[in-house]
Structures are given as C-alpha cells and as structure tokens.
Amino acid sequence: MPELMYREALNQALAEEMERDANVFLIGEEVGRYNGAFKVSQGLLDRFGSARIIDAPISELGFTGLSVGAAAVGLRPVVEMMTWNFAILAMDQIVNNAAKLRHMSGGQLRCPIVFRGPGGAGGRLSSQHSQALEANYAHFPGLKVIAPATPADAKGMLKAAIRDENPVVMFEGERLYAIKGEVPEGEHIVPLGKADVKREGTDVTLITWSRMYYFCMEAAEALAKEGISVEVLDLRTLRPLDEEAILASVRKTNRAVICEEGWALAGIGASVVDLIQSQAFDDLDAPVVRVTGLDVNMSYAANLENATQPDAPKIIEAVKKVMYRGEGA
Amino acid sequence: MASAYSKDLLLTMYRKMYLLRRFEERAGQQYTLGKIAGFCHLYIGQEAVAVGCNEAIRPDDYMLSAYRDHGQPLARGSDAGMIMAELFGRGTGYSKGKGGSMHIFDIEHHFYGGYGIVGGQIPLAAGMAFASRYRNEDRVTVCFFGDAAANQGSFHETFNMAQKWKLPVIYICENNRYGMGTAIARTSAVPEIHKRASAYGMRGEAVDGMDVLKMYEAVKDAAEYCRAGKGPVLLEANTYRFRGHSMADPANYRTKQEVEDERKNDPIPKLREFAMEQGFKLTDADFEAIEEEEKRAVDAAVKFADESPEPSVDELWRDTIVEEGEQDVRPRERVLGVKVTHWPKYPSGQELKVTWDLEPRAEAEQADKKAGLIR
Amino acid sequence: MATPIQMPSLSPTMKEGKIVKWLKKVGDKISSGDAIAEVETDKSNLEVEAFDDGYLISIAVPEGEVATVGSPIGFLGAKGEKATGGGAPSAPAPQKTEAPKAAAPAAPKPPEQAPAPAASGAGEGIAILMPSLSPTMTEGKIVKWLKKEGDKVSSGDAIAEVETDKSNLEVEAYDDGTLARITVQAGDMAKVGAPIAFLTPKGAKAGASAPAAAPKAPAQAPAAAAPSAPAGGQAAPPRREAPASGGGRLRASPLAKRMAQERGLDISQVRGTGPLGRVVKRDVEQALGQGLAKAPAQAPAAKKAATQPEARAFGTRPEPQAVPVSSMRKVIAQRMSEVKPGVPHFYLTVEVEMDAAVKIREEAKALDLKVSVNDIIVKAAAIALRRSPKMNVSLQGDQVLHYGTVDVGIAVAIEDGLITPIIRDADLKGLQAISAESRDMAERARKRSLKPAEYNGGSLTVSNLGMYGIDQFIAVINPPQSAIIAVGAVAEKAVVRDGQLAVRKMMTVTLSGDHRVIDGATGAEYLRELKGLLEHPSRLLF
16 A cells, blocks of 8 residues: 555545546635645646636635535535634634535535645644634534544545535644555545544543544553553544444443543533543443643743643553552552 | 516516515514514515516526525515415425524525525625536526625625636625614715725626616626626615514614605505506506405415424434435425426536636736746 | 404514504504504514504503503504404403502412402402412412411511422512411412412501411421421431441442442442542452452342332232322323323333243243243233332322232233233232133133123233234223233344344333323333343242
C-alpha cells in the first residue's frame, strides 16, 4: 500500500470523487491558482477547470451560503474553510440553513454538502487561530461531524462524506496534513458513524479522535511497558456517535479515559462520559476521566501553548488514575 | 384601443392578488382565533410584488423568499389548503406542520422556501443560480427579501460574487419601509436600496411595487437580461404592508394617516380600474365573480386545514437526516394522492458535462502579465 | 343571522384582553378589514378587525371590561337585525377587572363534605380556598394541617399540606390573621376553589365559633408540630451496617459491586484498595481467590425473597383491603381511560428460558405424576403475585381492592367461547394440587357445570395458547381483574449465552395490565419475578 501524507490522501479523495461525479465542485479561499492554503487542492484547478475549483472571495458566509443553495438544487459542493476559525462567520449558513433544509421543507429538500478544513491548534498562532471547534457542530441535529486522524481514514471518510446525502462537517488538522500513513488506492470508503479500535487492549479504553489520537497511541505504547494494556478507540465520527463501539470497549476494559483537544465544558467527551455512566454504570471499576485542553485561550508563547494542550504524559497520568496506580491510588 | 396586455393576463393577476389578499385576511383571523400560533407575517398590501413577478417568469424558474412567504407560493400556484394547513401546524401542510408560517416550501412549484434569518436566503439564491449556470440551463432564480435585509453582510457578500460570476439571479427587495418597527431610513446610510447595486457594478432599479403591471414589466426585463448571461439584477419594489410586521405588532411606529393614505394606493382596485379601461367590456360583476370564487377557495382552504389532523408523532424522527435510500417527499402526492409530474430533475454526475469557464485562463494570465507576474 | 366578533388572540401569550375603546357604535356599517375596537393585551394595544361585512348590532363587552380570548365582544348582522337568541345572550359574562377574586359563575361547586361557603363564609372572615396547584388538578386531599385552629397566620405561611394529582404541596396563606376554623379535616378532599378553613383578619376578634375545635389538639401538639410520620408510619429503613472497610458508607466501584453480587460475595468483608478505601475489581478478584464467596447465585435471590410478604397458612382467607384511590391514581385512571376507553391496557413482553421448568415436568413424569408446563406457570404466576402485592389488586369504583389471597384464573377454551375458572390460593398449593384442580375445572368448564363462585374473583389470569403453536400474543383482561398473562409455545431457539450460541427452550410471556391501577414498572417487576421463578424453578420452593 502506498504511503501518503494526510493532505495527499485528501487530494486523492477529492480528485477521485470529482472524476466520478461532475456535480462535485470545490470552493474556498485559495483553492485554485494558489493550489490550496495547505496544498490539499494541489493540481486540481488544472485538472477540473475554474467552474469546479473555485477561488472564492474572503466571504465565508457568502460562499458557504451559495454552496448550500447549490446543494439544495442537486449539486454536491465541497466547501473548504481555510480554517474552522474563519468558518464561525459562516455558522449561520451551516446551522440555520444546511442543517435545517430537510426539516423545514418537510422532507422535500436535501443538502448533500461537505464543509471541510483544518481545526485544532495551529502552532504558535495565539487564540484566534488555535481552537478545536468540533463540539460546536456536534451539537446540531441535521449535521454529521467527522474528524479522521489517519491519512487512510481521511481519504475514506472524505469520499464517504461527498457521497452522503446530508451536510457533513469535516475537521482536518493543521498539524495532521504532513503526517504519513498507508492509504489504500482507489475505491476506499470508510463509512461515517463507525469508530475504530486502533489498538486492542484489556485494562483501559482510551477514547479520542483527530490529532489527540497520536498522543494516545504514544501513551499506550509507554503504558504497555509498565504492564498496562490500553485499548485506543478512535471515534472518527463525532455525530452520530458510535455508541455501540464505545460501550463494547468499556464493557471489556471497565475503565475509560477520554482525550479531547478542545475545552472540557460542553465538550464531546462530556457526552461520551454521560453515555458510559448511564449505559455501562455497572461495568465501571473507576470514574471516567477526561484529558482536555485547559480552560483558557491559547497563548503564543511556546511554553504556554504546550501547557494548554493535552499530551502523552497527561494521558498516562489519567490512565494510571483509573487503574488505581500511582498517586491517589 | 388595443390593450398592451391580454385579458387573460389581467384577470389572472387580479384573481391571484385577490386570492393572496383573502388568504391573508383569513389567516389573520385564524391567528386571532388561536388556530395559528407563533410568528405570522401577513402580505396584505404587497400582493402586486409577488404576482407581477410570478407572471413575468417561467414556472420552472427558482424562487425563494424570507419569512413573509405566504404570497409567493400562492402566486406560483401552490395548494392554498396545504399552505393554510402548514400555518395551522397540521400534518397535511407542505412541510407536515414542521415549518409553519415562516417556512413554506413547495418544490413542485419551484418555490424553495421561506427563510427566517434575515438575509439568510440571499446567498442560497446565488447558489441556485450558480447551479443553473454550472449546468448550462437558462433558468433564473428570483429571491425576495425585505428592506432591512439589505443591511446584512450576506447581501453584500453575495452581490459581490453574483456580479463577479454573472449569476442569473433577480433579487427583489420588497421595501415596505420598515424593518419590523424601525423605518429603514433610520438605520440606513443609503435608504434607496437599489443604489447599493452600483457598488458592485450590478444593475439596480427601483420599481413601483404597488402597481402589478410595473412589477411585471420590470421582472420580465430583468429575466431576459439574466437569461442572456449578463448577470444579476436588483429590483427595489417600493411597497407597503397595510398590517403590522407580524400579528403581534400594533404598528405604533407609523401614523394612522400614513396607513390610510397608503390604502388609497391599494394595488387590487388599481388593477381593476385599469382592466376595465382596456376595452375588454369587463363589468363589476366579472370581478365580483372572481372574488366570490377566490373567497370560496380560501374558505375551503381554512376548512381543509381545520379538519386536518396534527402530524403523527412518528414524524418527529423524520426529516432531520436523510437515511440511506430515502426518497424526497412530494407533498401533494403525500397529502392529496395527486401524481406529481413537475418535480425538478437534476442531471447525474455521469451525464453532466460542465462547460462553464468561470475564470477563463487566458484572461487570468493576461492579468498576471499586466501585473508583472509570469506564470 | 348574527355573527359574533370574538376577542382575538393578538400575541402568542395573550389569554384575555380589555376593551379600551369601541371604534364603531351599534348600528354602524362595517366592512371586512375595518378596525372596530381597541384592545389592551398583555403586550400592547391593538385593534380588533372585522372579518366580515355587516352592521354592528350589539356590543357584548363594554369599554373598560375584560374578555377572554375567543369570547364574543360584539355581534355583526344585517341592517336592522336584532341580537336576539343566537349567540349573544349565551356569551359568557365578561369578568370585571377590579374583582378577579370574586367567585366566577363557573367556579367549581364546593364538595359535599365541606360546608357551603355562602352559609358560613360571610360571618367567618377570610376563606382559605383549596388552590389549584397543577394544571390538571380539580380537587385535593388535605394530608395534614400545619397550623391548628387558634394559631396566628401570616401571609406566606404554609398552613396545610395537600395531595394533588401530581404531588404533595403546601397551601399558603395570602392574608394575616388567626386560623379560626378548619372546615376540611386531614384526610378529606375538597374541590379546587372550595373553602378549607377560615381566617379571622388581624385586629378583628375571633368569631364565636372559631376556637370550638381547637383545645383538642394540646395532647398531641408538641409532637404534631414537628413534621410527623404518616399515621401508622413505617419505621425508617434500617441503616446499613458499617462496612469492614470502615468510616461511614461502603465505597465500591459499580463493577466491584456487581461482581460481588453475582458471585455471592459479601462486599462489606472485602478490603478496598482504591482511593478512600474504595473496593475495586482487583479487590473482589483477590477476595474470590481467597474463597470468601458464599453459595453462589441463589444467595441474593433468597435475600430478596425474605423481604417479600410471607405466605399464609391454609384455611384462612382474609378479606381484600379496600383502599380509596389516590389522587394521582385517579388522574392516571382518568387520563388512560380518555386515551383508551374501557379498561386501558398496556403490554409488556418477556422471553423466558424454560429448560429448567420443562425438566421439572419430566421429573414429575418419571414419578408418574401429571404436571403440565402450564401448571408450573400457574404456580409461578401465583408466587410472583404474592411477591408483588401491587399487582394483586382490582379497581372497583373509586376503591382499589388489595387482595390478601392469591387467586389465579386459567383461561379455558370451550365450545363457542371461553371461561376462566379460578385456582384459589394457588400460591399455597403444590404443583400436583394445581394440576388436578385445573384439569377438573377445565373438564367441568367444558361441560358447563362450573358454579359462578368458581370463576369469579382473582386479580390475574393465565392464558396459554402454546399448544396451538402460537409464539406470542396479546390477551384481553378479564375485568374486574387487573392483569392477564399471555403465554406462547415453548420452542427451541438459538440464543447467545456467555458470548456463545446455544440452543434453549424459549417461551414468550406477554402481560396485559390495567393501566388505571397498575403501572408499567409494577408490571415489569412482576414479570422479572415470574421469569426468575420459571428459569430457576427451585425458587418455587421458598
């Protein structure tokens, strides 16, 4: 299997889907002649022309709304957000129009559209450009929300999202684009709504998604050396949650730690905890612990930026807590 | 003297305007009786705008509106009973009672909905026009919005793109002079909305929205312009709502005298007078007969709505997410068992050939050269 | 014909409106769309519009008065028409704004047990009325008086506790004064709006009649002042023994508790090693390794059974206890009957593994005894009924009969119909007795020779169509019983046990309950008990 970067995997998915279906077009800032702010759309303008790879003005609300309208009459737009921070300007169109068209029309309309772009911390960008915003979108019925961690999932899930009949919000990661991994060629579809056990274990379940997945894998590796067997469950889809997979894993290991880049209050992890405590209470041997971004705005200074985010040592500490090992046990 | 308009056209317009008026009067009454709840924005006074526009475009042109949205679908030919049922929150409404007064959708008649966030539909309309252009269809999209929406960012962001990409969309700003209770002049640096089009090099005109024939002419002309690929048009229809912003609005921000004066400008009697002068030998009795028919139609609509059941509770879980293989709902088929033949069809991604060059490479490269860039 | 002009609803929250001004007068010509009156709503002043053409022939609500939404405020008619007959006179009289408290003509009549307010009210000062404490409340029961006659009462004081259809709530005083007389005693009901007591206003002398009943109280007073336990109150639940791990309540993870219960381990004997001495999985595993577990599986069930009502001795058949229907039950019953008239059924289904029960029948066969699976089901249904007293009831008028005996009906198909003979004291009878009795009764049922006493009574019937190969069905309750269980065929099915596919003899039981007296949870507990008994028939011995 060829090894590709995350951004290359996305590029492959876009190219394959645009080749397959002329209704698919890509619109966003710098996607055309600039070849993409993060090079995801590299080479696509030359291949598909200016009506299908569209350089949009910096009008997030405007071009997002335009794309929703196009989806309502049968096209399948892919809207690239240069980052999700900027998409806050477009949230009205995503939430009030895309997510509600089918409902308001009583089932007459559908809105097959993908909103995609990088989320999460950038790297020395301070507070306006470093936010994990997926919990905001996971809140809304009518949307699907995905956040793949690996290049293979990125390709398979973008292809599935483009083919989905609903609006799909896709969180990539500024710091994921250069990550490499094996990616199946051609028709590789990862169904939305399915979590993936990325590493099997018996003592504790680490639940995560997107970039935090790599910290969890690092932590699991380190903990294995101490005799703790960690199962890493990559949610991949945040709405709808794969409740079955979460419960199955927790019923097996009896302990769970959830790692989320965003803030704790009203985070996705909070909903996962709720699911576990209400559905698997009698299987728990310890309270579920969350590792999240700290409840502050992201700073520019390197040491503050690092301290704000979850990392492998913080995850290891949390796992030991639920294992009744180390401090407090 | 031969009339510039056919008798049929004039009578159709009269019939439709009267239908809109009567429908809204009865909707207002039903609101006061507690049959309709929530927000309910009536179209009384503005009938010429929707009717004049609709008669000037093709039935398969796209249309969408803000939340004052009962008039446009009625003008398009939607079923009055099913709109009333939607207002009543009944399962036989166009959206199964899920949308209510502000969200009438009738895709069969190419009416793509009423939207409740001020200005939120403006970019959608550009997107629908974009799709027509993308598919090389000669369809236009008509988008209604109120005067106050012109101060939203969506208005400006969309006009910029629509003009840059020459999208076939007609924006009709229904300037009824008030954004809820605030006179548009109080919050606008340039209260003449049509002038704002010039900032984008876009065609913008003011129209007398209290005259159905003037609306008809203006939209007809704009539609030809759009279909010819020349780009979007903004029409500012100066009109007036005889009623408050919504049913809960006492309209204390304007004087009784103002409303009285405007009522003298009522578009319905105006058209009647005009038609009677056209040598068609029309009499009062002809118009009264039309009125009686439409009254009965609206009475029937109210009766239909009132006798309709509420939506089944199972409906709660439908229409939020499209399940795999799920078909779209065709309301008249669902409610009345009518075979719907004019449902919009879109070409598949395999049969579609995109020939549009949105930003021709030659032009772009020339611009680069001019700027001293070499590609 | 006169057309009423109704008070419109002019805002989402408007309930009534005041006529500020009539813009038309009687006799004026009106066209649809004309403003005819100005109305003050909860939000603003708005105009009422006419929706028809005609003449204003009468005004029903004069300026300054209030009318509820939907009531006629005036009438429209043809010129010269009079507002006679028709709608006008029947219009509800408008409420006066200045007298909202005055008993409206529609106010509910006081209950019979309470003195008529008109008779005693005038001289007795301020009446305290039964308040409406929930949107659906029509009457309330005084649970307890929190003040006694002669007590000083200030506005805002809680003076009595009332049981409504939803919950128990306090009645508050809205005036200062002395509680002169209680007219509705604790335990009695009063309709909403009926006086339950009278206050002598502050400053005024207590009425002569006031203190009459008061002196009775002192004997009990000090105790009664504190919130006392209900009459015949149950003792507080016994406190849990302090666990071995010490220091207050037992700390254990949910998993550890479940593991201990499943293995019959007394978790209080386990030393916890988690934070604050929490017993966690590894502690239970360790304890099990040391052999701390008792007889597995049966232990918890046995413990539970001990708390169940005990079996009676033969020969005594106590009368059923009649308990008045509680307010909540009454509303449930009324609501359920509105939705499902007659006996409002609800249904619960459970699958039961019958391997052990079938084995019993085989064992009986080996002993040459005739015992059918149905007999085992009847026996189990009876024992389960004994252990679920809330199921052993029947609604008769506004009383609920709580049976002290366990009498189970068995549905017998006969030519042209069916009949349900009753096995009396089925919980006390052995399988053989049940078997013999049911065969005899079925036989006589077919011959139509049963006496009425043999098929009347009971609270539950067993209806079994298993012999017809029916897998699952829903049965109709045989009133005045409150439940029936519909039993399907025992059939081998593939099931998952411990993660493995296994073949088991499965049977479906569907309970139909009378929702007026039984709720889903009660039925579910009963079915759980029944399932446990059938799957572990040795429990029938206890």
